[in-house]
Amino acid sequence: MFRIMTRAALGLGALVFGAGMALAAPDPMQALRGKPAGAVALDPMSALRAHAQGGEDMAGNPEFDGLPDGPGAEETYYQCVACHSTEIIKQQRITDLRWDELWTWMVEEQGMVEPDEETRQVILSYLKENFSSER
Amino acid sequence: MTQPSTHTPETAGAKGQSRRGFLKTTGLTALGSMLGMTIPFERNLPAGIIPVALAQDTGADFMAGKEGMVVLGDRPLNAETPAHLLDDDITPYKHLFVRMNGLVPQNALDQDAEGWVLTVDGEVETPLELTIEDLQSRFETVTSRLVIECGGNGRAFFQPGTSGNQWTMGAIGCPEWTGVRLADVLNAAGVKDSAVYTGHYGNDVHLSFDEDKEVISRGVPIEKALEGDAIIAWAMNGEPLPALHGFPLRLVIPGYPASVSQKYLNRIWVRDKEHDGEKMSGDSYRIPAYPVAPGTEVPPEDMVVLTEMPVKSVITFPRTGTELAPETPTEVRGHAWCGKGDVAAVHISTDFGQTWQEAVLDAPHNRFAWQRWRAEVTLPQHGYYEVWARATDQDGISQPPLSPVWNPRGYANNIQHRIALVASA
Structure with missing residues (x-):
């Protein structure tokens, strides 16, 4: 059911709060600057994507189904492929907060068994480093 | 299983x-x-x-x-x-x-519908247990072309990125479905005044193989379910439902994200409140109740269920990157559709949105089928061009040239589709 929100003081902060945004002056044109040319020259939609697809730098480590090398690649691989392939991981360009939320969702809703705390940190750091919209 | x-x-x-x-x-x-x-x-x-x-x-x-x-x-x-x-x-x-969302049930892979039963229960006068033969004999069989579109179609174009499968333009189709009207079955059960929402269930297999876990269970407001367009289908394009598309029975509820069109359907639970099955709650298929800036973190209590999909179109011919002769008329064509029902108009531009020409738009074969549009373009000289397509709905609302209002899960992106054409002298 659609819920009408009545908020007496819906400040700028509530509408604009997000990673890396300057609270004082949101600038929609900023997001259009410096976009890389599309990976596929004759497909204009490819230039509009959150990240370019393809290219040698996307090759990754074959031993881990194409996850990029780096600390935590192996832990991430073994934790995740119990249920789903690495393809969904490699598509993501999301915030640190969203990765934390996804982890919680997988544990609470999808039956994922958590590793020990140290491994959890290693995996989340790896995901946030390699599949980020913030860096 | x-x-x-x-x-x-x-x-x-x-x-x-x-x-x-x-x-x-x-x-x-x-x-x-x-x-x-x-x-x-x-x-x-x-x-x-x-x-x-x-x-x-x-x-x-x-x-x-x-x-x-x-x-x-x-x-x-x-x-x-x-x-x-x-x-x-x-x-x-x-x-x-x-x-x-999960794995294909083995009975679907085997195309084995032995003993399949659809239960209709909850806020109904008479709960029903219907075999496929019951559906075929007790209710009028209908065949309709109905669009199904993933709620996340277009997600790839949101910036900053949003989580989930990064669909571009292709999570969309319009097969021909054969079955019975959902409304006829619900009315046979007798919907009570207390009914608010439906909850749909199937026998998808969860990725973890945990048999107690529902893979996906969404629903629609009862008013939507009782409209005449939705069907309970056993066939697609004249053949029994394929394994990947919901054998032996599925819902097709057009106009809403296709996740409400439950595959492998074995139960419709008529509920006295908004359904809270798997992927109905949290922020699955939810959008902010008010527009937010890209990248905003939205509190869960401010997220509402996405229902009606926005107006949209796709250019299906020519293929992007096609080379043509300049000064030669050529057909450009595609389809258009809308969560409200019929599309009112389609326009195309070959100059990056500076000028637009109206396309010829066919009426749909039936309500919620997509509509064919055609236009003729002549590229004036040697060079690179883009064709942009813009559909407009009955209320004058058009597709945006860039992504529409950002939402944390990347739903309902009906950005205009563009293809490239190269005129070679």
């Missing part, structure tokens, strides 16, 4: 090592051609790992009937259709997008 036959069932969270090395492939090219599709990450698939899509049914290549699809993920299996393969008025099996 039976476990897939080619690997050991595992408890949730077990290490991935035991999934390795089922079968040796003869090479990725062979695998790709057996699947009948392009795998963009093909070079990253190590030899020795078969996607579960194949492992589920020993030696079977049940994906062979798909052609030219772009695979987003192999487990769960998700694949979209390039725009130029969406040209048919009725989307054939080979070009219909695949969206699996």
